[in-house]
Amino acid sequence: MQLLKFELYKLFKQKIIYITFFLLIIFSTGFTFETTTDSERELYKQWEGSITEETLQQAEIESNKITKKIEGLEFGIPLSENEQIKYGIYENIAFIQGSQRNREEKLKQLENENNYNTKLEQEMITKVDRPYFSYSKAPMEIIDYASFYAIFITGAMLLIGLSSIYTNETSSGTDNYILSSKKGRNSLAWAKITASLIFTVIVVLAWEVFNIGINFIKFGIGDWQTPIQNMFKYFFSPYGLNMFDFHLIQLSTHLLAAFCFALLIILVSSVSKNSLISFLINGVIFAIPIMFVETVMMPNWLRDVFSFSFIYLMKVEFLFEGFKTVNLFGFPVIYPILAVIWMIVMSIVFVMLTLQVIKNKEVMI
Amino acid sequence: MNLTINNVSKNFKNKKALNYINLELTTGVYGILGANGSGKTTLMRILASVMKPSSGKILFNGKDIALMDHEYRDLIGYLPQHVGLYKNFTAEKFLKYIASLKGLSKKEANEKVNEVMSLVGLLDHRKEKVGKFSGGMKRRVGIAQALLNNPKILIVDEPTAGLDPKERIRFRNLVSKISADRIVLLSTHIVSDIEFIAKEVLILKEGQLIKKETPQKLLQGIENKVWSISVEEKDISYFQEHYQVGNIMRDQDKFELRIVSDSKPYKNAENVVPNLEDLYLFYFEEVAI
Ligand SMILES: Nc1ncnc2c1ncn2[C@@H]1O[C@H](COP(=O)(O)OP(=O)(O)OP(=O)(O)O)[C@@H](O)[C@H]1O
Numbered sequence: 029m030q031l032l033k034f035e036l037y038k039l040f041k042q043k044i045i046y047i048t049f050f051l052l053i054i055f056s057t058g059f060t061f062e063t064t065t066d067s068e069r070e071l072y073k074q075w076e077g078s079i080t081e082e083t084l085q086q087a088e089i090e091s092n093k094i095t096k097k098i099e100g101l102e103f104g105i106p107l108s109e110n111e112q113i114k115y116g117i118y119e120n121i122a123f124i125q126g127s128q129r130n131r132e133e134k135l136k137q138l139e140n141e142n143n144y145n146t147k148l149e150q151e152m153i154t155k156v157d158r159p160y161f162s163y164s165k166a167p168m169e170i171i172d173y174a175s176f177y178a179i180f181i182t183g184a185m186l187l188i189g190l191s192s193i194y195t196n197e198t199s200s201g202t203d204n205y206i207l208s209s210k211k212g213r214n215s216l217a218w219a220k221i222t223a224s225l226i227f228t229v230i231v232v233l234a235w236e237v238f239n240i241g242i243n244f245i246k247f248g249i250g251d252w253q254t255p256i257q258n259m260f261k262y263f264f265s266p267y268g269l270n271m272f273d274f275h276l277i278q279l280s281t282h283l284l285a286a287f288c289f290a291l292l293i294i295l296v297s298s299v300s301k302n303s304l305i306s307f308l309i310n311g312v313i314f315a316i317p318i319m320f321v322e323t324v325m326m327p328n329w330l331r332d333v334f335s336f337s338f339i340y341l342m343k344v345e346f347l348f349e350g351f352k353t354v355n356l357f358g359f360p361v362i363y364p365i366l367a368v369i370w371m372i373v374m375s376i377v378f379v380m381l382t383l384q385v386i387k388n389k390e391v392m393i
Numbered sequence: 394m395n396l397t398i399n400n401v402s403k404n405f406k407n408k409k410a411l412n413y414i415n416l417e418l419t420t421g422v423y424g425i426l427g428a429n430g431s432g433k434t435t436l437m438r439i440l441a442s443v444m445k446p447s448s449g450k451i452l453f454n455g456k457d458i459a460l461m462d463h464e465y466r467d468l469i470g471y472l473p474q475h476v477g478l479y480k481n482f483t484a485e486k487f488l489k490y491i492a493s494l495k496g497l498s499k500k501e502a503n504e505k506v507n508e509v510m511s512l513v514g515l516l517d518h519r520k521e522k523v524g525k526f527s528g529g530m531k532r533r534v535g536i537a538q539a540l541l542n543n544p545k546i547l548i549v550d551e552p553t554a555g556l557d558p559k560e561r562i563r564f565r566n567l568v569s570k571i572s573a574d575r576i577v578l579l580s581t582h583i584v585s586d587i588e589f590i591a592k593e594v595l596i597l598k599e600g601q602l603i604k605k606e607t608p609q610k611l612l613q614g615i616e617n618k619v620w621s622i623s624v625e626e627k628d629i630s631y632f633q634e635h636y637q638v639g640n641i642m643r644d645q646d647k648f649e650l651r652i653v654s655d656s657k658p659y660k661n662a663e664n665v666v667p668n669l670e671d672l673y674l675f676y677f678e679e680v681a682i
């Protein structure tokens with residue numbers, strides 16, 4: 029316990045982490061602050077509820093009216109704000125319906141298939157909620173933040189906060205006391221690991237508080253019961269999750285990926301000569317996959333392999349955007365489960381390697 | 394209690410730092426003498442278990458220290474040659490941190506930290522940041538931390554470097570007081586540190602243990618080899634070129650040279666009683682500090 033307290037003290041005593049966090053949060057606002065008005069929310073209210081044939085028809089009629097108006101208008105005369113909002117709503121309803129239609133077609137298509145995972149996909153798709161429209165700007169924004177800005181915040185904070193966790197001892201010369209003391213190897217390694225995981229939780233909580241705070245202020249609480257299929261990214265998702273459930277899963281997965289990355293950072297730090305080297309190695313491991321995927325043409329399977337890297341695991345998105353499984357002795361294992369297994373295995377390996385390194389560690393200078 | 398060093402060697406990339414060292418240590422103070430680069434620090438690091446020998450073994454009471462692992466580390470106090478500290482810790486906080494590394498409970502730590510701070514005369518500075526300490530004060534923090542766990546084996550690498558004379562005497566007395574039931578291993582370039590407190594002096598040269606004797610025995614060995622002569626200033630350089638010259642003292646308009654030599658260097662030279670400084674000179678052909 030004493031050791032853990034000291035490790036936490038050393039970690040949180042680093043001024044740089046506060047500066048970095050502050051700057052990243054500022055950047056994550058995109059330097060804009062748009063809010064929704066009450067009248068806008070009023071408009072959404074009118075269309076709230078399950079989408080039926082009726083609502084769909086009505087939306088189409090209304091939408092056509094506006095389209096006609098656009099066509100009838102002279103070029104350059106804009107729609108009123110209200111009309112713009114309405115148009116957005118109609119489009120959204122059509123989009124949601126489109127997602128439903130897509131699932132129905134998929135189900136039909138699956139009837140003629142008989143793969144190891146066909147049955148699972150059918151089951152999952154059937155469980156997706158009926159299309160449902162509601163004002164859910166806040167949850168959508170919050171989910172987006174957690175899968176975009178958040179990965180850079182978590183990544184940078186872990187890199188900066190933890191890369192020097194062992195190299196600091198080398199550079200300050202305190203490794204002499206540590207390595208020659210009773211608890212300086214195994215127990216201290218566990219204390220450092222625990223402190224790092226606590227640090228990780230706090231980082232994730234910190235940006236999440238900001239994320240929720242700012243979006244609630246901007247858009248109100250919103251409806252968290254709406255299915256994730258209402259979001260553009262999850263149009264094809266076979267997962268029957270509402271935004272609340274999904275956000276929790278997203279946070280947990282992100283956190284698990286962050287834990288895993290933190291453990292890797294500790295391992296790299298324990299074998300590095302100095303903090304800079306440790307930072308660079310960890311930074312490269314973190315950033316390389318996204319650079320590859322974004323810039324190099326590659327087959328889908330390779331893209332999927334890259335997706336199981338820390339940065340994409342923290343992003344969570346790819347695990348839920350479509351129906352993807354691997355075949356494990358004839359049983360289909362969905363990507364989210366596979367990811368969790370993979371992260372747990374990695375974590376165990378990193379911890380074991382770190383303990384082994386520390387057991388045999390010698391002073392370097 | 395005994396610590397046995399069994400055929401220990403340490404090779405760095407292109408350097409043999411230790412060459413088949415065999416040594417048996419029991420309670421008492423052992424002073425290690427050796428020129429820069431002779432392997433003192435390397436030997437002490439291996440004994441402090443922060444470095445592994447390339448070959449050979451260390452046994453504590455017959456048990457391999459590599460297998461004893463944390464049990465062995467529980468027995469040692471180690472002051473490295475370069476004292477590392479966390480700059481923004483106070484002296485007290487730093488010592489408490491080390492105490493927790495050594496597995497002391499909070500209560501034990503509080504008592505022990507007080508005790509060792511007063512032993513090294515730092516009680517008045519307990520709340521000051523160690524980053525602001527002078528070199529000597531830092532070393533005293535280093536000495537203090539080594540004592541926190543009542544080590545059975547105390548390994549101190551140049552503990553008196555940078556200490557003022559008063560602190561050096563205090564340290565010397567401290568070591569001789571606690572050495573009754575401990576193995577103390579002390580390396581130094583300041584031979585007066587160990588002249589009177591060392592049970593035995595170990596002399597390392599280029600990674601080899603060339604002597605292990607009581608100070609008295611060692612001095613007996615050079616009994617008729619230390620000379621004092623009185624010369625004119627112009628003749629000093631002649632003797633420096635041809636003999637190992639130690640102290641040079643002005644004596645009115647002449648100079649008195651202390652020379653270590655197997656044979657009488659000059660007709661008016663007189664035999665004098667050797668001290669460890671002469672001994673150092675005898676073995677290392679260079680001037681001791
Ligand atoms: N980590 C290392 N890597 C490579 N060579 C080393 C290392 N540590 C020590 N050496 C070499 O081993 C030899 C013995 O060094 P050591 O530090 O043990 O000497 P020392 O007797 O303590 O010297 P000093 O009086 O200067 O402290 C030296 O030649 C040194 O250059």
Ligand SMILES: [Mg+2]
Nearest residue numbers: 433434435474
């Ligand atoms: Mg040395």
